[in-house]
Amino acid sequence: MSDLKKTGAAVGEPVATDSPAPSAFLEVRDLKVHFPTDDGLVKSVDGLSFQLEKGQTLGIVGESGSGKSVTSLGIMGLHTAGQYGKRKAQISGEIWLDGQELLSTDPDEVRRLRGREMAMIFQDPLSALHPYYSIGKQIVEAYRVHHDVDKKTARKRAIEMLDRVGIPQPDKRVDAYPHEFSGGMRQRAMIAMSLVNNPELLIADEPTTALDVTVQAQILDLIRDLQKEFGSAVIIITHDLGVVAELADNILVMYGGRCVERGPAEKVFYEPQHPYTWGLLGSMPRIDKEQTERLIPVKGSPPSLINIPSGCAFNPRCPYADLPKDNVTREVRPELAESDPGHWSACHLSPEQRERIWTEEIAPKL
């Protein structure tokens, strides 16, 4: 968290749609991803905006089911690729990558960007790698989709990448199958595969969730080192604030398909504004505190994305829902407001109320 200061403003302000191409490397504007189902319209992502610059890391945090994966798949264009006979996802908003708006781009053109300009690492490397192809074959394929080279050259490249991500004896292991690797090695291989084309944007969707605790830190270190080396923009998605504390320059907290707080990592960590963020911080495992002293993890269950609670989506679970006047939390949806430069949150509590609750009730227990 040493070099947080200089990146303070990268999350930027919410942007009005239909404005011209942005200057940020990646800019998502009012992204909505809705799935029609038999039970109703699932509003998995419902108006999300953020910016990300090259060389920066954005951490997207939220409980499971808050729309993090749907967001990342949306950026990759994977809600529209190969959805045979399924009811089509309804996607709106804008996704600007390096000056190009992806939602209005021809799908085959977006496919050409996938794996080359933007790449993705998935949660469970065992199920994300094809069980019938060797690690090497799969990396070779990723490379040859975008590079017109023969298999031998691609294989050399694959070995080079395996070596780079710290797989011992890469020239031998290149022919191994995913089931012959340990969990950590598989995730390393997955990272090697995603970086084989030097993508400008890397999205890591819960890259350590499926791994042993001891391996988690190694994988995070690896991602950080590689980012320094390749200078790409990284989105790291997690339900564990501890993960982004290590890596992220900026943090975006998602709840019920929307952003409830975002800002520079140190602001979100040390001066969090939203009651949901307080809950997440309280449920973070910490070695230096006894279990009993810690805040209770956020009580209750995530909201239904079909019938999102009116007003503030967090109100059924929020201990402070009655503080703002006139039942406003249950009737009016709070908009994102800037408390400090670049630090935004969506809550009806007044700055004074927040200040008081944070310093008197929350911070002492963390």
Next chain:
Amino acid sequence: MLAYLIRRLGAVIVMLLVVILTTFFIFYVLPKWSGQDIAVLFAGKNSGAEQLEGIRQKLGLSDPLLVQFWEFVKGIPLGRDYGSGDDVTHCGAPCLGYSFRTELPVWETVKDALPVTLALAGGAAVLWLIGGVTVGVVSALKRGSFWDRGAMITALGGVSMPIFFTGMIAMGVFVHSLGWISMDDSLTTKDSIGTWVETMILPWIVLAFLQAAMYARLTRATMLEVLGEDYIRTARAKGVTEPVVIRRHALRSTMTPILTVFGLDLGILIGGAILTETTFNLPGLGQEAVKAIQGKDLPMILGVTLCTALAIALANLVVDLMYAVIDPRVRLG
């Protein structure tokens, strides 16, 4: 892969020995225990005692069972001499004994019938595998479309129709009414390929239609499941084009459960060829089995059983090898 192949071949040989032991026990030992005289079965009820004794001598029926069994097994790779002294009949390898009914070597009959059954099963299998998988894949990719619904309803019809029904209709139309096809009911290996194909084409299509229906449904369901797998999403995330995602990534995984069923079906088809062969009047192992059982022709029953078992084992071996090629976890296992 070679180690895997050797292991599997070993298993086939062991399996065949078990089959020989079981059939030998059922057809030679059980009658003896229940007081039946095999020599009588051979020579007929009205034979004289002297004649029966001669037969016992020649066939070695008085020898201890273990010796009889050993002589039988040894005869398969090495051939066998029946009788002793001047009265010796040589039965060349692979010797499966002599038919009680025709008094010809069992192998001579089996040799002609086996290719018919194999051609019937093999041809139909290739047809239904290709047809069923193709229809299933297209249905999955066009899920919910007019084509999908139509194919699946046709498939349901195919699954529910018995072979003798469809077979009779097909023959009635194409052989008897239209006369487009004439079927040779005494096929041998000396006949031309043209004759074989003309005789087999209707049974192939009828059998394949019934089975393809089931395979289309299975393929469709498996394909849809595979398309939801994480590694399919990974392939798309790499920028692989959709046709390649289907062919290289999805189809290969779809084939494994299909091959498992295919191995079983192939066995059932070869072993249960009686129904098809009777329907179409084809001179295969199934027909020979019926004749042998009706004539209480023990050596023939044993021979046909053994050859059928061998054919099933080899078919399964081929399927298992295909499986191992597709899924590395099987061969590295």
